[in-house]
Amino acid sequence: MTNSGNDNDRGSSPLRPNPVNNPSGPPSRPQIRLSPRLGWVLGGVLLAGVVVSQSIRVIPAGFVGVVFSALSGVKPIPLEAGLHFVMPFVDGVTLYDARLQEVTLARETAQTDEGSIRARSKEGLDITADVTIQFRIDRSKAAILHRELGRNYINTVLRPQVRSKVRDSIGQFGAADLISNQRTQLETSITTELEKAFTRNNLILDAILLRELKIPESVANAIEEKQTAEQQVAVEKNRLQQAEISAQRDVVQAQGKAKAAIETAKGEAEALSLRGRALKENPQLIQLTVAERLAPGIQTVMLPSDGNFLLDLKSFGTQTLPKAPATPAKPAN
Structure with a gap:
């Protein structure tokens, strides 16, 4: 059994719109209308933000900025690090790294x-x-x-x-x-x-x-061998120079000794010559020289034969010569 009234009840349910009773459907939301004045304000703010962003340039530390103007070309003075204002939409800035x-x-x-x-x-x-x-x-x-x-x-x-x-x-x-x-x-x-x-x-x-x-490796090896040979030659030259220096030192030393001996001989010869001349000019110096060189134990001195004689130094001054015997007087005739 079917209940025909159920369809009618569903159709007239308060939770669903009834196309018969409410042909206009659900109620529409109210529409928001912007006034022309508010639109101009928002547009002006947006344009000002764009202009400001285009007119401000920040140059980082270590960089310089080169300004290109659409009206005059590249400007000769670059922008240093910091905040700068440029002409919006006309000037463009190109950064260059000025660091090492x-x-x-x-x-x-x-x-x-x-x-x-x-x-x-x-x-x-x-x-x-x-x-x-x-x-x-x-x-x-x-x-x-x-x-x-x-x-x-x-x-x-x-x-x-x-x-x-x-x-x-x-x-x-x-x-x-x-x-x-x-x-x-x-x-x-x-x-x-x-x-x-x-x-x-x-x-x-x-x-x-x-x-x-x-x-090239072959060239490097050849150069290395050449340098090794040159070093060996340099070592041998150094040794030869040292030997020559040693020989020259010995020669110099020998020459020095020879010169010293010659000078000594000259000195001695000159001394002997001077002494001989002095003895020749002063014969008494011979006796003095002989006396100086006698040993202390010798008590006599030999003097030259011309009137000189052997002198007993020990008994000199203590003994007297013996007297000659008196000759007897001859009787007078």
Whole structure:
């Protein structure tokens, strides 16, 4: 059995709209209308925010800002670090890093065609150089750099110049000199040439570092053998020089002794000559000399034969000569 009244009840349920009794459906929400004046205010605020954001530029520390004006072109004075106001929608600011930068041309940092610099030495041998360049832009000439080179100046100017100057400088030296005692001279030559190129392009070269110089292994071995032989020759020369110095020292010492002996002999001869002359001129000095050289135990002195005689020094002064016997007187006739 069906209850026909149920359909009618469902149709007239208060929870559902009755299309018959309420043909307009659910009640509509009230619509919000903005006044034209409020719209102009909001538009003005939004436009002011855009204008302010376009007129304020903040330059970070270590950077400079180059201003390009749509009316006058690149402005000559760059903006230093800090807050700056520019003409909105007319001036554009390009940032340049003014801090110390470095570029490395080496095998481990190779990108596309960038890598170690290959050059030829003075005798035509292949030399491979790994180089690091430290530089900075000229802050006062950043506008000229921007106008003439642009932000890609590292790839358009710096790298090609470094490669060219390093090749030219290596070509002035021999391979043996580059790996032995003229590495510093090579760095000086590269630095001199790069400073000229960097100055023309408003860059400042801070330092150039030769990280590694490579030559063919066979050439390196030959150079090493040559240097070893030269060192041995130098050692032998040093020994020979030491022997010569020792011999010269002995000769000098012998000459000194000979000169000393000669001078001593001369002195003695001159002394004897002077003494002989003195004795000749003063014969009495002979007796004095003999007396001085006699031993203390000898009691007599030998004197010259011309009227001199042997003198008994011990009895001298204590004894008298014996008297001659008296001659008897002759009787008178």
